[in-house]
Amino acid sequence: MPVAVPQEILDALTDVEMPRLPESPPPAAFEDAAGLRLPVHRAGCLVVGSGAAGLRAAVEMARRGVDVAVLSQSAWGGTSACSGSDKQTIHTANTADRGDDFRALAAAIGAGGAMDADTAYVEAVGSVRAMASLQYLGLPLPQDGLGGTLRYQTDHDEVGRATSCGPRTSRLMVKVLAEEALRLGVPVHNQTTVLRLILDGGRVCGAVAMRARDRGEGNPYGLCLYRAPVVVLAGGGPGELYRDSVYPGGCFGTLGLAAEAGLELVNLTESQFGIGTRREGFPWNLSGTYVQAMPHVYSVDAAGEEHHFLARYYRTTREMASNIFRKGYQWPFHATRMLDFGSSLVDLAIARENAAGRRVFMDFNRNPLAVDRPFSLDALDEDVRAYLGAAGAGQALPIDRLRHMNPLSIELYRRYKVDIAAEPLEFAVNNQHMNGGVAVDVWGRSSVPGIYAVGEAAGTHGVTRPGGAALNAGQVFGTRAAEHVVGAGATAAGAGAGDADAAVAAVLSVLRADSPLTVRAVRDEVQARMSDAAGILCDAATVRQALAEARALNAAIRDRGIAPGRAAEAGRAVQWAQMALASEAVLVALDHYISGGGGSRGARAILDPAGEGVPMAVSGPLEEVRFRAERAEDRARQIVLRRDGTGFAVRERANRAMDHAARPFFERDWPAWLTGAIYPR
Numbered sequence: 117m118p119v120a121v122p123q124e125i126l127d128a129l130t131d132v133e134m135p136r137l138p139e140s141p142p143p144a145a146f147e148d149a150a151g152l153r154l155p156v157h158r159a160g161c162l163v164v165g166s167g168a169a170g171l172r173a174a175v176e177m178a179r180r181g182v183d184v185a186v187l188s189q190s191a192w193g194g195t196s197a198c199s200g201s202d203k204q205t206i207h208t209a210n211t212a213d214r215g216d217d218f219r220a221l222a223a224a225i226g227a228g229g230a231m232d233a234d235t236a237y238v239e240a241v242g243s244v245r246a247m248a249s250l251q252y253l254g255l256p257l258p259q260d261g262l263g264g265t266l267r268y269q270t271d272h273d274e275v276g277r278a279t280s281c282g283p284r285t286s287r288l289m290v291k292v293l294a295e296e297a298l299r300l301g302v303p304v305h306n307q308t309t310v311l312r313l314i315l316d317g318g319r320v321c322g323a324v325a326m327r328a329r330d331r332g333e334g335n336p337y338g339l340c341l342y343r344a345p346v347v348v349l350a351g352g353g354p355g356e357l358y359r360d361s362v363y364p365g366g367c368f369g370t371l372g373l374a375a376e377a378g379l380e381l382v383n384l385t386e387s388q389f390g391i392g393t394r395r396e397g398f399p400w401n402l403s404g405t406y407v408q409a410m411p412h413v414y415s416v417d418a419a420g421e422e423h424h425f426l427a428r429y430y431r432t433t434r435e436m437a438s439n440i441f442r443k444g445y446q447w448p449f450h451a452t453r454m455l456d457f458g459s460s461l462v463d464l465a466i467a468r469e470n471a472a473g474r475r476v477f478m479d480f481n482r483n484p485l486a487v488d489r490p491f492s493l494d495a496l497d498e499d500v501r502a503y504l505g506a507a508g509a510g511q512a513l514p515i516d517r518l519r520h521m522n523p524l525s526i527e528l529y530r531r532y533k534v535d536i537a538a539e540p541l542e543f544a545v546n547n548q549h550m551n552g553g554v555a556v557d558v559w560g561r562s563s564v565p566g567i568y569a570v571g572e573a574a575g576t577h578g579v580t581r582p583g584g585a586a587l588n589a590g591q592v593f594g595t596r597a598a599e600h601v602v603g604a605g606a607t608a609a610g611a612g613a614g615d616a617d618a619a620v621a622a623v624l625s626v627l628r629a630d631s632p633l634t635v636r637a638v639r640d641e642v643q644a645r646m647s648d649a650a651g652i653l654c655d656a657a658t659v660r661q662a663l664a665e666a667r668a669l670n671a672a673i674r675d676r677g678i679a680p681g682r683a684a685e686a687g688r689a690v691q692w693a694q695m696a697l698a699s700e701a702v703l704v705a706l707d708h709y710i711s712g713g714g715g716s717r718g719a720r721a722i723l724d725p726a727g728e729g730v731p732m733a734v735s736g737p738l739e740e741v742r743f744r745a746e747r748a749e750d751r752a753r754q755i756v757l758r759r760d761g762t763g764f765a766v767r768e769r770a771n772r773a774m775d776h777a778a779r780p781f782f783e784r785d786w787p788a789w790l791t792g793a794i795y796p797r
């Protein structure tokens with residue numbers, strides 16, 4: 117018998133209150149730098165970012181006695197605290213039911229290629245501990261009566277390794293980790309935006325940050341200095357890079373900051389795109405039951421006329437409705453899924469409607485309109501019928517099927533004043549996740565000593581990732597980075613002095629009141645270019661042209677800076693300069709990949725009139741979307757960038773391999789653990 121879930125239980129899973137933060141400690145001293153008198157804070161380790169990954173690193177370090185401080189632009193902002201979907205997913209080794217083995221999980225994590233085998237294994241092995249420790253901290257992951265975790269199947273997941281606390285899994289993760297951080301006395305410096313890393317002889321020794329509260333005479337922008345021998349970058353993904361984006365507002369990430377510090381960046385060609393509501397409203401992924409309920413999808417033109425546009429792509433009602441359903445667990449766009457009337461034809465059709473100036477909606481009060489014959493729950497593909505049957509979702513209307521399968525999903529939009537039970541929901545194909553980022557080893561170490569990167573800031577994913585692998589990776593690498601910091605004694609030497617003058621001067625060089633470039637102009641230019649030239653459909657000439665324009669913009673910023681409208685916009689101006697640099701880096705990587713013959717993979721189709729793949733629609737082949745196939749050899753390597761002068765040096769490297777025949781052996785390997793020899797210095 118289905119059990120009715122009382123409203124207060126649903127409320128608690130949707131409205132997740134975050135803990136109150138105590139005041140952060142006062143500065144330890146004041147120092148002069150670049151003509152300004154700046155407050156100085158000291159710590160053993162700075163964690164930049166208070167998302168799920170950063171807080172995990174901070175908690176694990178504090179538990180091991182490290183004097184760690186968290187610096188956050190916005191303590192309960194960012195992707196973990198503010199994003200989700202119908203069932204926001206964490207992906208871990210399966211315990212009860214079907215069982216699992218770490219090699220199989222590692223193979224699934226790295227299945228899309230361009231992923232290091234050791235990293236995939238680390239994420240697989242570490243997943244059990246990540247999940248169990250979150251449960252220990254109070255994360256309410258659902259269990260059956262025998263203690264097995266309830267699971268389901270998600271994107272790039274053939275087994276069913278996904279679990280969820282509901283739409284706000286990652287916010288709940290932030291909450292339990294933040295509570296633990298506060299219990300451990302970790303200072304959280306909120307409203308503190310890190311703008312520049314300070315190096316000393318090639319090692320990190322601190323950072324320049326901006327805090328509104330530090331503004332005053334002699335320090336008009338509120339700059340301050342942090343000194344520490346270790347920095348963990350946990351600033352999340354570069355969500356502001358695209359105009360069409362399902363990231364919450366204000367997600368800048370630390371890609372540009374990392375590039376400026378000379379860190380190697382990897383796999384920047386790889387991002388996820390899929391359907392969701394845009395950041396201008398309530399940014400939310402429309403995966404899982406939102407589409408498994410099979411709402412009617414339509415567009416509206418400038419004259420207000422409705423178009424049943426999917427009927428131009430799919431041949432039958434059954435085919436169309438079944439593919440809308442499959443977007444539930446084939447959520448990210450993938451070029452090959454446009455073929456054979458597959459589920460990514462839905463994304464393509466939506467993107468083309470938007471490009472033609474039409475707005476796209478899903479209506480939960482209407483079943484999909486007919487293509488050949490009226491919609492019927494009895495006339496769906498077998499996998500779809502079986503799922504809906506098992507879920508007991510035989511209700512007549514999409515809204516009732518959705519209410520039955522996942523009432524939280526309706527509740528969630530209501531919280532943001534959108535009643536999907538009453539009105540259609542506008543949505544689009546959006547950028548959602550950066551798979552690449554700072555290149556790290558199996559301990560989260562970047563190419564610059566003392567700097568680690570965890571969570572979405574790190575480039576630990578390959579071309580694809582199973583849904584929920586992002587949250588898992590952040591937890592595993594947050595823990596691993598902390599273990600390495602302690603095991604290798606990374607904080608022992610203390611922080612060098614570094615050239616704080618130069619670092620502060622570099623920040624100030626962006627802020628030029630007389631610049632013709634405004635924050636808004638830079639934002640609009642970067643976002644439009646990235647969405648128009650580097651979205652799900654790319655081609656060599658457009659990417660090359662976009663790269664030339666991105667380079668020109670960065671030259672102009674170097675030359676003229678950006679004019680902040682007011683002091684409060686100064687941090688944003690520097691972050692937009694970094695975003696412009698990050699966009700150049702992504703375009704350099706894409707241009708390198710495409711001009712070297714790289715094919716369609718991950719969430720990008722590489723259009724080419726000589727390509728092998730051509731999606732079909734009702735009217736015949738869509739020649740303008742003909743695309744190159746993926747090349748097998750590209751799966752074995754990764755594209756690595758490093759800032760070089762005013763540009764980027766690009767190289768390729770082979771994926772790190774792993775000898776699965778080399779089994780651990782207790783008596784032989786125990787001494788390395790006991791002596792700390794497992795932590796490379």
Ligand SMILES: Cc1cc2nc3c(=O)[nH]c(=O)nc-3n(C[C@H](O)[C@H](O)[C@H](O)COP(=O)(O)OP(=O)(O)OC[C@H]3O[C@@H](n4cnc5c(N)ncnc54)[C@H](O)[C@@H]3O)c2cc1C
Nearest residue numbers: 165166167168169189194195196205310352571572584587
């Ligand atoms: C709509 C949506 C749905 C998703 N669903 C899933 C899912 O189901 N499963 C999954 O695994 N992943 C999912 N993801 C991805 C996943 O949520 C993120 O990858 C993950 O939450 C990132 O965590 P993080 O800790 O690395 O970064 P974030 O949570 O983004 O935290 C970054 C932190 O850094 C701070 N910060 C940034 N820059 C600076 C700076 N310069 N100085 C100081 N602080 C800074 C921010 O304020 C924030 O506190 C989803 C993403 C989106 C957008």
